[in-house]
Each structure stands twice: as structure tokens, then as C-alpha cells.
Amino acid sequence: MTTVVSAQEPRQGESGTAAPGAADPAEGARIFASTCGFCHQDGGRVAGRGPKLAGTERSDEFMLNRIRTGKDGAMPAYGRAFSDAQVRSLLAYIRSLKDDAR
Amino acid sequence: MTRRRGALYTTGLATIMLLATACSMMKSESAGGGGTAGASMAAPSGGGDWITYHGTYQSWHYSPLTEINADNVKKLKVAWVHHPGRSTRGLQSTPLVADGVLYYTGSYSRVWALDAATGKPLWSYFPKLNDDLVAAQTHSPYTRGIALGMGKVYVGTVDGRLIAIDQKTGQPAWDTKLVNSEKLTVGFTGAPLFVKDKVIIGAQGGEWPGRGPIFGVDANSGKKLWEFFTVAGTDEAMKTWGGESWKTGGGGGWMAGGYDAETNTVWWGTGNPAPLYDWAGADWKTSGPRPGDNLFTTSVIALDPDTGKLKFYHQELPHDAWDFDSAVGEFVMLDRDGKKLVVHPNKGGHVFVYDRGNGKVVNVWQLAKNINFVKGVDPKTGELIGRRDLPLGKHSNLCPAIAGGMSWNSGSYNPKTGLYYKIGQEWCMDLEVIKTTPVLEPQAQLDIGANFTLRNPEGSKAYGHLDARDPVTGDKKWEVNFPEPPLASLLSTGGNLVFVPDPRGMLRAYDATNGKELWSHNNGIGHNGGIITYSAKGKQYIAVATGWGSLVGDEFGALFGEPYKSMPKDSGAIVVFTLE
Numbered sequence: 001m002t003t004v005v006s007a008q009e010p011r012q013g014e015s016g017t018a019a020p021g022a023a024d025p026a027e028g029a030r031i032f033a034s035t036c037g038f039c040h041q042d043g044g045r046v047a048g049r050g051p052k053l054a055g056t057e058r059s060d061e062f063m064l065n066r067i068r069t070g071k072d073g074a075m076p077a078y079g080r081a082f083s084d085a086q087v088r089s090l091l092a093y094i095r096s097l098k099d100d101a102r
Numbered sequence: 103m104t105r106r107r108g109a110l111y112t113t114g115l116a117t118i119m120l121l122a123t124a125c126s127m128m129k130s131e132s133a134g135g136g137g138t139a140g141a142s143m144a145a146p147s148g149g150g151d152w153i154t155y156h157g158t159y160q161s162w163h164y165s166p167l168t169e170i171n172a173d174n175v176k177k178l179k180v181a182w183v184h185h186p187g188r189s190t191r192g193l194q195s196t197p198l199v200a201d202g203v204l205y206y207t208g209s210y211s212r213v214w215a216l217d218a219a220t221g222k223p224l225w226s227y228f229p230k231l232n233d234d235l236v237a238a239q240t241h242s243p244y245t246r247g248i249a250l251g252m253g254k255v256y257v258g259t260v261d262g263r264l265i266a267i268d269q270k271t272g273q274p275a276w277d278t279k280l281v282n283s284e285k286l287t288v289g290f291t292g293a294p295l296f297v298k299d300k301v302i303i304g305a306q307g308g309e310w311p312g313r314g315p316i317f318g319v320d321a322n323s324g325k326k327l328w329e330f331f332t333v334a335g336t337d338e339a340m341k342t343w344g345g346e347s348w349k350t351g352g353g354g355g356w357m358a359g360g361y362d363a364e365t366n367t368v369w370w371g372t373g374n375p376a377p378l379y380d381w382a383g384a385d386w387k388t389s390g391p392r393p394g395d396n397l398f399t400t401s402v403i404a405l406d407p408d409t410g411k412l413k414f415y416h417q418e419l420p421h422d423a424w425d426f427d428s429a430v431g432e433f434v435m436l437d438r439d440g441k442k443l444v445v446h447p448n449k450g451g452h453v454f455v456y457d458r459g460n461g462k463v464v465n466v467w468q469l470a471k472n473i474n475f476v477k478g479v480d481p482k483t484g485e486l487i488g489r490r491d492l493p494l495g496k497h498s499n500l501c502p503a504i505a506g507g508m509s510w511n512s513g514s515y516n517p518k519t520g521l522y523y524k525i526g527q528e529w530c531m532d533l534e535v536i537k538t539t540p541v542l543e544p545q546a547q548l549d550i551g552a553n554f555t556l557r558n559p560e561g562s563k564a565y566g567h568l569d570a571r572d573p574v575t576g577d578k579k580w581e582v583n584f585p586e587p588p589l590a591s592l593l594s595t596g597g598n599l600v601f602v603p604d605p606r607g608m609l610r611a612y613d614a615t616n617g618k619e620l621w622s623h624n625n626g627i628g629h630n631g632g633i634i635t636y637s638a639k640g641k642q643y644i645a646v647a648t649g650w651g652s653l654v655g656d657e658f659g660a661l662f663g664e665p666y667k668s669m670p671k672d673s674g675a676i677v678v679f680t681l682e
Contacts, residue, residue, distance in 0.1 A: 033536035034377070035548045038240065038309075041660070043534070043553035049656035070237055073190035073651070073672055077237045081545045 055099025192649025196632025307354015383493025451507020649674020
């Protein structure tokens with residue numbers, strides 16, 4: 001398992017590593033640990049309250065739509081809370097997860 | 103069973119009478135009080151009604167009714183069922199009964215009034231909620247209970263309102279917006295508490311970056327009278343938050359507390375601070391996201407219901423770094439050897455016993471077995487011994503897991519057996535603490551600060567247990583194990599019974615004296631709400647909420663497999679039993 005965030009990495013909104021609006025997996029990892037990891041366990045690597053995300057075969061379109069609109073009674077909609085770049089960063093983080101088939 | 107007028111008065115004079123009655127009944131606590139004229143929420147055992155969330159202000163979740171008892175419980179049959187519809191995340195609420203009418207709420211704060219003997223609907227009220235907000239919430243759309251008083255039914259909403267409904271007609275009397283949920287994302291899921299002529303309700307908080315207020319509202323007009331911030335609510339408390347961390351401190355008081363009429367004191371438990379985990383580890387006093395003790399998070403607080411002023415407090419876990427909050431709402435009030443005590447379970451798995459007069463710790467005992475976030479808690483002072491702080495990085499086998507050694511559902515105290523019945527939860531987790539920044543704009547978001555995975559304790563499987571213990575000393579009389587922790591509240595009765603609504607869907611009745619199982623019934627879906635008993639038209643009934651899908655229950659599929667993987671999370675009903 002790789003550690004995707006360290007204390008030395010810039011805080012959210014201070015990122016100097018990615019162009020504005022670009023998908024940044026490190027930024028996605030920070031948002032994930034703040035908000036998404038409550039349900040998607042081990043950073044999305046295994047199933048918990050929410051499904052396992054590592055290795056998902058869902059399309060980018062499906063994933064972006066699910067993050068933005070949620071699922072009634074199961075997952076909140078983040079379309080108003082997070083910018084388009086943040087949502088894409090979350091997807092970039094999810095796609096970066098290794099699926100070691102646990 | 104003696105029929106009586108409920109404690110639901112409409113005039114100020116009657117309110118004064120209620121208080122006077124309450125005080126006099128407090129003094130004769132050992133008398134039982136069943137079916138007594140003028141019995142009230144302050145009566146220790148509630149008589150034939152169930153008029154406040156915890157049964158009475160003493161939080162016993164006990165009824166003196168004896169028609170259904172250990173000798174005849176085998177003849178218990180379903181009397182009626184009511185389906186509210188739209189039970190997203192299951193029915194997590196506890197019904198109330200007054201004067202032959204059963205009132206309850208469920209998901210989306212829909213409120214029903216039913217004939218308590220037949221289940222015939224008398225009225226319903228479905229508040230219109232902010233659907234966009236509800237869709238963006240995590241701890242939503244369940245509502246865990248209501249309050250009754252002064253001819254009204256009171257219910258909170260997840261979009262931050264407290265609503266009063268006329269008890270007879272079902273028409274709204276007032277609707278007061280208390281929390282800017284559109285900005286803070288959270289609102290109300292817990293039951294309000296009716297005290298004298300006020301309605302008290304606590305906002306959600308915990309890992310949500312706000313200040314988690316508790317409100318006092320005028321029951322007649324709906325006007326907000328006071329607001330107590332569980333985060334930095336006093337000058338002293340403000341000093342326990344480094345920098346500006348108090349602005350996003352979490353806290354909250356999301357379960358209804360108790361009321362001591364003798365001293366006019368409301369007891370309330372508060373949520374954990376945000377972010378939930380703290381990358382500063384052992385350096386939390388001076389660095390990290392929220393340096394300091396973080397008052398009044400993970401605390402029990404005593405408030406004056408008339409002013410909202412703090413009388414005293416005890417912080418059960420200074421600088422909680424594990425989400426083992428004090429929001430469990432039950433404050434079991436007892437008299438023992440001339441001492442007035444209150445017993446309060448903490449989510450971390452310890453039970454705290456306090457002096458009711460000043461909040462000083464009298465004893466602390468351990469209910470959950472798998473605990474390693476501290477080595478212990480000093481039973482004389484309540485001080486934590488050997489904290490396990492969790493700095494940035496990976497940590498293995500933290501016990502209990504985030505779901506706690508105990509959850510928010512209530513236990514039960516039975517004055518006949520002298521035993522306190524309470525569920526313990528045994529599970530652990532691995533986690534990686536990660537540095538985060540609170541997200542406040544345009545809408546506040548969860549601030550967890552870790553990724554985690556629930557797991558079995560080392561050397562055993564995760565499970566739950568029903569304990570029957572002395573509430574003050576913790577001495578164990580008996581214990582029943584469950585393959586998965588029951589997540590519903592418990593009920594004990596004067597008929598020597600303890601009822602456990604279990605997670606697989608079985609409602610089970612045990613002999614309160616020895617723990618022998620006497621009866622069970624399959625309700626077809628897990629239980630994650632309340633259970634009460636009451637008398638209507640001269641017969642005793644047991645009413646239980648069914649339905650699955652709370653945030654703790656959501657963990658069961660991955661941890662335990664079936665039946666939880668396929669258990670519906672959009673269903674639930676009130677199922678009512680009586681003797682055939």
C-alpha cells in the first residue's frame with residue numbers, strides 16, 4: 001500500500017504542483033480523507049459502509065456523476081460542495097488506487 | 103390499569119402544577135409510580151404512558167407495567183403494524199404514547215398519530231424539507247424522536263428547524279429555523295426534550311466543522327430563548343482551543359438528554375471535536391488542528407433550562423482523538439445510599455457515574471472488553487490513564503472501532519432487579535491518520551482526518567453482548583452474547599422482562615433476573631431504533647421500530663456478511679405486540 005499524502009505536502013488550496021482546474025490525485029487524497037473515507041474504507045481500497053473503489057470498472061462519466069449527484073439514502077451529493085476540479089481530483093485519486101484484490 | 107390524564111397541559115398554571123407534582127414524585131422515587139394520577143415525565147417509572155424519549159426524565163427506559171410478564175410472554179402476538187413509507191436508513195426513532203395515542207416520527211421528520219390500541223391513523227404531518235440539502239447530507243434523513251408537552255408534538259428536522267404540531271389536530275403551530283443548515287450542512291436528528299415550558303434540542307456536530315449549539319425554545323411561541331455552544335461556549339472553554347480552531351470545532355449534542363427536576367438541571371452529552379482524528383498525536387496540547395482540551399466536546403454538561411447557562415460539566419475525554427463522544431443521551435438518575443447519582447455511558451466503552459448535584463465523578467467502570475485507546479480511566483477522578491494518541495501515519499488495531507464500545511441507543515435500568523441492561527460492542531480498526539483542512543465553503547463538509555478499516559479484535563471475532571450490571575459499581579450479574587452487536591434501544595419492565603430488538607430482525611425477551619431467553623419474534627428486518635411499552639384501553643402493548651441502515655449498521659455488510667449485505671435500507675415499520 002502506498003501512502004499518498006505526507007505532512008510535507010501542500011494543504012488544500014495551496015497546491016503549487018498542479019495547474020488550476022487540473023485533476024490532482026494528491027488533492028483528491030486530501031479531500032477523500034476529510035470527507036469520503038468515512039464510508040469508503042481504507043481510503044477506498046476495501047468495502048465498508050460504501051463500496052470498494054479501487055479497481056472499479058465504472059466509467060469516468062458514471063463516477064463523476066455519482067460524486068456530483070450522490071445516491072438517495074446512501075451517498076451524499078457533492079456537486080455543490082466541490083468544484084469541478086476537486087471532483088476530477090477525487091476521480092484521479094480513485095484511479096490511482098492499486099487494486100490488490102482484497 | 104388505571105386510566106389517567108397525561109402530563110400534557112395547556113396552561114401556565116397547569117405547568118406549575120406539573121412541576122410541583124414532579125418534585126413531589128422525585129422524593130418518593132422508590133414508590134414505583136405506576137398508573138398514578140398526575141404522573142409526569144419526572145415520575146421515575148412513567149406509569150402506563152411513555153411521554154418522553156427516555157421514558158421519563160430519569161432515562162430508565164423502564165415501565166412498571168406487569169400485564170405482560172416472564173410467565174406469559176410466550177403468548178405475545180402482533181397486534182398491529184404501521185408502515186410510514188420512505189423509511190430511508192430505517193426507522194431509527196422511539197415512539198411516544200399519551201392518553202391512548204401513539205405518536206412517532208421517522209425519516210424526513212414525518213410525524214404520525216395513531217390509535218395506540220388499533221394503529222388506526224388519526225393524523226399525519228409531513229414537513230416540506232429542503233430536498234437539495236437533504237441529498238447533500240451524510241447523517242440524514244433519519245429522525246430519532248419527538249417530544250410532547252403543552253398540547254403539542256415537537257420534532258426537529260435535518261434542515262435545521264424545530265416544528266410544533268397541535269397534538270389533537272396535527273396542524274403545525276409553529277416552525278422555527280434554528281440552524282443555518284444550508285451553510286453548515288447539518289441540522290437536527292435527535293429527539294427534543296420538553297422541560298417545563300421549553301423545548302430543548304441539540305444540533306448535530308461531531309466531525310462537522312461548526313460549533314454544535316443546544317437550543318432552548320419557548321414551547322408556546324416557538325421563539326428561540328437561548329443557545330449554548332458546545333464548542334467554546336464560555337470564556338474558559340474558548341481558552342481550550344488553539345488559534346481559531348474553535349470556529350470549526352464540531353461538538354454538538356445530537357441525542358436528547360435528561361432533566362433533574364429537583365435541581366432544575368438539564369443533563370446533556372456532547373459530540374466529538376473536528377477534525378475527528380488529530381495528526382499532532384501526543385503533541386495535541388500545543389500543536390495540530392485543534393490544540394488544547396477542546397471544551398465542551400465529548401463532555402457531559404449541566405444546563406439551567408431557563409437560561410441556557412452552564413452550571414457545571416465533566417469532560418469525559420479531554421481532547422477526544424478517537425470519536426468516542428459523550429453524545430449518548432441517556433442519563434440514568436438513581437438514588438443510592440443517600441447519594442443522588444447519574445449514570446452516563448461514553449461511546450469509548452466506559453460508564454461514568456456522577457454526583458447529580460455537582461457533576462463530580464463517583465465511579466467509572468468498563469463495559470466494552472476490547473479497549474486500548476486508553477490503558478484505563480481513574481475510577482475516582484475520571485482521568486484518562488495511558489492515552490493512545492494517533493500521530494500522522496498508520497496505526498493498527500485501535501479498539502474499539504470508530505463505531506464505539508457503545509452506540510447511541512439506550513440501555514435500560516430496572517428498579518425491581520436493580521440492574522442496568524446495556525449493549526457492549528467488540529470490534530477494532532486499522533487506520534491511517536492524514537492531514538486535512540476543514541472545508542467550509544460553499545457548504546461545510548465532514549472533517550475526518552483519516553482513512554480506516556473495521557476489523558476483528560486480535561484473537562477473536564467482532565461481536566456484541568447484553569450485560570446486566572449494577573449501574574453504580576459495574577458488577578456483572580449476567581451476560582448474553584450476540585454474533586453482531588444489537589443496535590437498538592432496550593426496554594425492561596415490571597414484569598421481569600428485558601427486550602432486545604436484535605440486528606438480524608429478531609425481537610427477543612429475556613428474564614430480567616437471570617438472562618434466560620423466554621420469547622422471540624422475527625420482524626423480518628434489523629432493528630435500529632426504539633422500543634417502548636404502554637397501556638391503552640386497559641391492555642399492555644409493546645411497540646418496536648424496525649428498519650436497517652444507520653451509519654453504524656452500514657458497517658455490518660462488510661464485517662459480518664449476510665444477512666446484512668442484502669438487508670434493505672429503505673424500509674421500516676412500527677410493530678406492536680400484545681398478549682393473545
